[in-house]
Amino acid sequence: MPRAFSERAFTPAVRAHQERMGSAKTYAKFIEDGPQQGHLIGEPEKEFIQARDGFYQSTVSETGWPYVQYRGGPVGFLKVLGPQTIGYADFSGNKQYISRGNLDGNDRIAMILMDYANQRRLKILGRVEFTEGEAAAASLYPDEAEAPAERAVIIRVEALDWNCPRHITPRFTEAELRPHLNTLGQQLAQLQAENERLKQELAKFG
Ligand SMILES: Cc1cc2nc3c(=O)[nH]c(=O)nc-3n(C[C@H](O)[C@H](O)[C@H](O)COP(=O)(O)O)c2cc1C
Incomplete structure (x- = not known):
């Protein structure tokens, strides 16, 4: 560590x-x-962060309760903005504002970023700054933004830690499986065609 x-x-x-x-x-x-020191986002961390389609973030309420929320979006929605800065656009959601409210009293955030397919995980500790308003968030928009963003979430990273890969069950997203499924589909089509041809050959002797 x-x-x-x-x-x-x-x-x-x-x-x-x-x-x-x-x-x-x-x-x-x-x-x-x-x-x-482990406080800077290097190239491996940058590549890893920007390849994620989601992460878990934890904040602490003013009553002392830890609170974990999942944030998801298209790959690249979590952006590396500098050697100690990451950010994302906060979209209008269910309007509970639990994470938002918690960060008023305590700007600390803990994040865990998972890559299930490759059994990797990265932990991040940081402090959050907000810039309210859609205009501020515009530069952080993912390509396929669904709803207007309410604010820019800027995380000043204080520490990063590649956690050990043990006990991560490999899981694959549809995008990660797609190339393999395409190959299998092509092989299946070839086998079906070959099977059809062989059946026709066999029928000539029947
Ligand atoms: C219309 C709509 C769109 C949403 N889009 C996203 C989204 O793109 N990514 C995400 O992580 N959560 C999304 N959510 C979930 C909300 O953002 C959720 O309210 C928010 O994560 C709650 O944060 P909180 O638990 O800290 O209050 C969406 C919810 C709604 C109702």
């Missing part, structure tokens, strides 16, 4: 449990000697 992430995630209570369970030394060494 990169230093920028562990500095934020390894709170005194977390460290106390690591101490009790015998992992504190391993992690302390990891933090002190960690090779990279």
